[in-house]
Amino acid sequence: MRGSALILAAHGSRRAPAANAEVRSHADTIARAALFDEVAVAFHQGSPSFANVLDTIVSGTVTVVPIMTSDGYYCRTVLPQALACHPRFSRFCVRIGGAVGTHPRCATLARE
Numbered sequence: 001m002r003g004s005a006l007i008l009a010a011h012g013s014r015r016a017p018a019a020n021a022e023v024r025s026h027a028d029t030i031a032r033a034a035l036f037d038e039v040a041v042a043f044h045q046g047s048p049s050f051a052n053v054l055d056t057i058v059s060g061t062v063t064v065v066p067i068m069t070s071d072g073y074y075c076r077t078v079l080p081q082a083l084a085c086h087p088r089f090s091r092f093c094v095r096i097g098g099a100v101g102t103h104p105r106c107a108t109l110a111r112e
Helices: 017-032 073-084 106-111
Strands: 004-010 038-043 061-066 093-096
Touching: 004 017, 017 038, 061 073, 073 093
Parallel strands: 004 038, 004 061, 061 093
Antiparallel strands: none
């Protein structure tokens, strides 16, 4: 496997699909910039799930960016465990970044 993939991972919602659609819109924007060979989304509540998003990836290097406000339970426990349970997990070089909400410029961007 060669190439690089980006996965935007969000908590998501089964009841409010618009929340998941927003993350998909961000993924589409990033995909158009062609910075990665693949751009995918994954949700704790929604489809594809954290546990099966790797079914959609063919690139060997995977960067996962949690689209969450804090670096808490879902970022540190739920997301990594779900990815690691995938039968093909060991075939990928997976890097999970910090939650977007913890970025130092997040407060500045929220004010704009």
